[in-house]
Amino acid sequence: MALAGAVVAGVGFTVVTVRDADRDPGAPIWKFPKAGSAGDDKGGEHAAASARGLGGMLVPYDVDGWTRGPDLGEYGFDAELTGAQAAALRKESLRDLPRTQRKRLEKEIDKQHIKGMAMRSYLSAEGRSGSENEGTYEVSVVLAQMDRAAVRDVVTFQNDVFDALDVFREGPRIKGHEKDAKCFLPPKDTEEELDTMFCSAHIGNVLVTVTADAAKPLDTQGVAAFVREQLDRISEPGEAV
Template sequence: MLPEPAPAKKPVRRGRIAAVAGSVLLVAAVVGGAGYTVVTVQDADRDPGAPSWTFPVPAPDEAKKAKASSGLAAMLVPYGTEGWSRGPDIGEFGSDASLSGAEATALRKEALRDLPRSQRRSLERQIDKQHTKGIAMRSYLSTSSGFDSTLYAHGAFTVSVELAQIEDKAAVKSISTFQNEFFGALKIFRKGPAIKDHKNAKCFLPPKDKDEKLDMMVCSAYQGDVLVSVTASAVKPLDTKGVAMLLREQLDRIAEPGEAV
């Protein structure tokens, strides 16, 4: 049974985008999932007394594991497909990056940093048992003009996609299912578009707010041992069908048990 999450901190900024972001962080912390961990690490409030995170020292066989994470990156939808170009940086990792199993495990654990010590250690043990093989992430811009400070003026939107390969397939399914059920249970979220041929994929939108200028959508799905997480944003209205098409294409590229097709 999952432990109860720690009390959420009072957000500085109100609004539907803040509500989505706060819930994403909560889900990441509760399930210890790989999805959205980059966002969690990048945006979390820094408590001087909380544990700090750094990449582990590479083990002798780390080169072999890094090669596996490179294979995971090959599953990502390539730039230039259907007008998708390179998007903005994802935290400190740039717009296109791969992490080895050890690095991915450390990143997942960092998502738990704000939980009480006993809960954090319990979830860290679960993460260790799941044996994360690697994480590959890539950000996209919906036009071919490239990312710049005026991209929203052109009606473009950005999408970040994260693939996390985890040895424990049951954990992959559990993480994605829990996350989708969590968002579904919250009345403030609206259901996003369905992903054709992928019933386990779910997308969610923040509540309608005529005063909010930004729009956002989060999605989660899994295929074999690969957990797929998507976050899209734009000045509204967001092209949710375009995001859904990218997610579908991404899932179609991953075949059982997690190999590119």
Template sequence: PVPAAPETAPVPADPGATAEVPAPAPAEADPRKPARRRRIVAVAGCLLLAAAVAGGVGYTGVVVDGADRDAGAPVWASAKAAADEEEAEATGLAATLVPYRPDGWTRGPDLGEFGSDTVLSGAQATALRKESLRGLPRSERRRLEKEIDRRPVAGMAMRSYVRTPAFDEGEKGSVTTGIVLAQMESRAAVRDTSTVQNDFFASLDIFREGPRIKGHTNARCFLPPADSD
């Protein structure tokens, strides 16, 4: 057998020698900051599921538990077309949404993983709202989760639509729109939720101020950043 090499003791450092310390590298800009900003924009836009609509125009409504849920005539229908439509039976939250119609407004794109027409229970809606906060900073996420728990949603109905152009009438392009209707326990909860949401969007200092709605002084509209894709 070959004898093992003898172990060598560590050589003491020369007390007169000085260690050469490398100069610190210049600080680089944190590449996560732009990504974090984009993430906040994306997450904030879907707090109430509006971002679940795959493109197009989004609309979010709230009804109070026990209130009259008659949807009435669709605003985009002519009087004759509205009269020809059979009225949906007012049972359940989904009955308040405008039904799909053969005159152009048909089934739209999927709303996330839920398809184009779905109803969620209060527990499902609450879990989904909290899931949408996942990308926010911890402090903001916890604050908003507490607000969600304080004002629970009793249920939620979602439906998306697409309107194809009538080429024989000179129309071009198509329009997609999604409606997310949340049911809450009281009008006070609706007002408080709206106030918290508006304050949160305004505090981000990211969104642009949108148009005002005549007759609704407390309503706020927010537009995405001008440089967003």
């Protein structure tokens, strides 16, 4: 799981690194401006901010019981970054990779011309999917806006990495987005106490990455329903529905 986390964090799953940043006392602390952060949400101000840009595409809280999740590192539960901030954060997430791989991926990040990023964490209501393994789980979402071709390349690369590792199981399909989204699950025989599900998708020029965690067993169908809900909010050119 550590290898997968390093790979996807650097390419698209920036949230994997951000979410765990406050759990490692030795990790560098990045001090980006907090103009786009909703960590100190004041109700109406947050609603107004979320109606604009990438933040307006994210699934809102209080829909189907979704509430605020844990802080995404120092960014709070809800944040937006400029293109330059997002690129710097993604490069920082590569720090544990071998130098050759890190440099190659940094060049790829530069080619993607990322325009901005929005992140939000959620805590689910119990019993969303009605399945036997239903329960509370955390979901973290990252939306990244970049060149359309770069978005497709990133999703293809991420999926190829997971397929090549040959240890991850294919996750549930996302209804209505079978061609644009793919999810992966860890091996069944893992001794980890937590279950995780990774999903990546693209719509227009928006890259969507979702990571869900829960004590075993994870409600994978509930997560899939959330991913579908998120993707349905983004129209083809990358505008909130």
